[in-house]
Amino acid sequence: MAYPATYKYTKEHEWIEVDGTTGTIGITDYAQSSLGDIVFVELPKVGDKLVAHETFGSVESVKAVSDLYSPVAGTVAEINSALNDAPETINTDANNTWLVKVTLTNAADLDSLLDSAAYTKYVEEETGH
Amino acid sequence: MSEAALRKTALNATHRALKAKMVDFGGWDMPVEYSGLMAEHNAVRNSVGVFDVSHMGDIQLRGPGSLAAVQKLLMNDASKLQVGQAHYSAMLTPEGTFVDDVVLHKLSENDYLIVINAGTREKDVQWVRQTIGQMPSTHINDYSDMYTQIAIQGPRAVDVLQKLTDTDPSTIKNYWFTWGKVAGLYNVMIARTGYTGEDGFEIYIPSDEATSARVWQEIFAAGEEFGILPCGLGARNTLRLESAMALYGHEISDTINVFEANLGRYCKLDKESDFVGKSALQTIQNSGGPKRKLVGLEIVERGIARDGYPVTTLDGTVIGEVTSGSPSVTLKKNFALAYVPVEFTALDTEVAVTIRNQPVKAKVVPTPFYKRAKK
Known part of the structure; x- marks a missing residue:
């Protein structure tokens, strides 16, 4: 599956799509595929402060737990609470299933992230293909 | 890479051709999942799934x-x-x-x-x-390297095997075995055993790659009408955990004794011959039994207990540890096996599991968590 060119990516396999000062964050298709059947999502609360590159929640499949790392610093504006009941949506469509929306503290955080070409290359290296 | 040093079963190329996700399991390059853990788990509970267990x-x-x-x-x-x-x-x-x-x-x-x-x-x-x-x-x-061992598990396992053998697998009793012609091979050991809590068979065939791959293909051809799936170690673990079967290195090890593990029913202290461990177990029995025991926990609040997570009292004192924890695919709850002091082993005792530094309530429940319906 292609990684959208309009997103930025972390090496921990989150994506972020930025519109003005709002960033929408999800996990990549590679992340969902590595995890397998996702059964549980733990998200922060609206108003929580996220620190760039630090954990803000977790995603769990039947067999594993994976921490979520924030691509940017910001304040949680909205959470996708539908995932509490239907976490498997992430497996079906990781590119379009968001976890949280944040109000960015510092737009310059984005500069340190990977673009889709760099992320694609990074994943290829990680999987050895 | 250490991958070169990993040991491979005769079906390794078959797993790779099926695009299985492979992992290092005790030094073996083994499939952890093929089509998806839940689908594989459900295939075994509802119809039939197949595991390569040749590494045993x-x-x-x-x-x-x-x-x-x-x-x-x-x-x-x-x-x-x-x-x-x-x-x-x-x-x-x-x-x-x-x-x-x-x-x-x-x-x-x-x-x-x-x-x-x-x-x-x-x-x-x-x-x-x-x-x-x-x-x-x-x-x-x-004889470990002589056999390819294939586990065919699930309520339709008997139907799949019936198509491949001249014996009648339905007449083999649970935990009995026979010898029969399977997929053209004479004198194959066919045992009604498994590690899934479901009906099923394990067959022992010669471990050369060509024979192993051919028999594997024939099993899948025979099982196609039942929706047969290849199953990996992921489903093997969730299936055995629902059935509360011990896994070495988790529920049992050289620091855990038979009574602690609740496996006393398989330990015959009264048999005529002496056996290694007997006198120590007699001493434990005569001095009031073990101080801690394995229990089943259902996580009552939101959260999934995992291997190694601490178990505490409701006021936060650490009393034990989760040995295996996972969501139950069949029962849609979160369960764990854990060692706790005997005073916390009564059914419905409330404890907490520490999940990422947060206490999450759990209670002692009967095991196995899942028991297949008797026919």
Whole structure:
């Protein structure tokens, strides 16, 4: 599956799509595929402060737990609470299933992230293909 | 990369051709999942799934002294086995803790096959030689690399196997085995055993790659009409955990004794022969039993307990540890097996599991968590 060119990516396999000062964050298709059947999502609360590159929640499949790392610093504006009941949506469509929306503290955080070409290359290296 | 050093079963190329996700399991390059853990798990519970379990080891004890050797080596009473019958047993340390858990098969008089775990193969073989090697008239053979062992599991396993053999698998009783022609191979050992809590069979065929791959293909061709799926270690773990079956290195190890693990029913302290671990276990029994025991926990609040997570009282005192924890695919709840002091083992006792630094409430529930409906 292609990684959208309009997103930025972390090496921990989150994506972020930025519109003005709002960033929408999800996990990549590679992340969902590595995890397998996702059964549980733990998200922060609206108003929580996220620190760039630090954990803000977790995603769990039947067999594993994976921490979520924030691509940017910001304040949680909205959470996708539908995932509490239907976490498997992430497996079906990781590119379009968001976890949280944040109000960015510092737009310059984005500069340190990977673009889709760099992320694609990074994943290829990680999987050895 | 360490990958080069990993051991491979004869079906390794088959798994890779099926695009299985492979992992290092006790030094073996094994499939953890193919189409998806939940689909594989459900195939076994509802129809049929197939596992490559060739990484497991096989030790044969033969000769006029073999029963005495088996009796000394293993905690269950092998004198009760009939030819063609198998039972769950274990090799113990002198302290009554586990060297390994095993399935013992009585092939004929004076001929026994012990099926052992993959991760403990070398240790086990050495233990067997050290423990009974000097007993008279017993020949010890490590046949671990001779067999490809395939587990066909699930309510339709019997139908799949029926299409491949001239024997009638439906007449094999649970934990019994027979010999039959399977997929054109003569004298294949067909055992009604498994590690899923479901009905099923394990077959033992020659371990050459071509034969193994061909039989694997024939099983899938026969099972197609039942929606047969190849299943990996991921589903194997969730299936055995729902059935509360012990996994070496988790529920049992050389620091956990038989009574703690609730496996006393397979340990015959009253059998005529002495066995390694017996006197230590008698001492434990005579001094009031173990101080801690394995229990089943259902996580009542939101959260998934995982292996190694601490178990605490409701006020936060650490009292034990989760040995295996996972969501239950069949029952849609989160369960764990954990060691806790005996005063916390009564059903409905409330405890907490520490999940990422947060106490999450759990309660003691009966095991197995899942039990298949009796026919």
